[in-house]
Amino acid sequence: GESVGLHLPTLSVQEGDNSIINCAYSNSASDYFIWYKQESGKGPQFIIDIRSNMDKRQGQRVTVLLNKTVKHLSLQIAATQPGDSAVYFCAENMPNYGGATNKLIFGTGTLLAVQP
């Protein structure tokens, strides 16, 4: 799961297994959530999003689950592949933050290491 501190939490999985990455978010007013994937040396890449009026959303091999009661978000990756190895982090959107825009707050990330 997400953590502050100098070392990223790491999830190590075997190729072909399912992966579950967890995230605790901070603001009950957040209305939108995003999962990003960041490969080494690259910028974050959008994976999947979910609005606060939903509790589950599925994409291709990925599913995001939202539990607003406990302010918890998870990303499930089916049949994990070596190309899925990256840092994954969640972001929550806080509406009406200054000016005319919203603010994304990012988690610190989880390193997914896929073993062949």
Place this chain on the structure above:
Amino acid sequence: DVKVTQSSRYLVKRTGEKVFLECVQDMDHENMFWYRQDPGLGLRLIYFSYDVKMKEKGDIPEGYSVSREKKERFSLILESASTNQTSMYLCASRSLTYGYTFGSGTRLTVV
């Protein structure tokens, strides 16, 4: 696809230098952002802009300024670079809907 381009992937600058990081997006997005990313701290918002010539401070604006003279371009300026500004800098843009698109990042080292 939206493209956000950061002009440099790697930069090495000396303490006290004035540093310009450039970011260009090609989708006519209103909102643009500058973040820095450090191990264990995640992405922290430095400045953002929701229109040309408009700018707002983020969470850690000290030591930085920005410029948005054209809609597609958002520049981050380090007035006098210091070693604690060594970091990965990420630019992002967003339309009036929610999705953010990030550039590839600029890894800045201040020596």
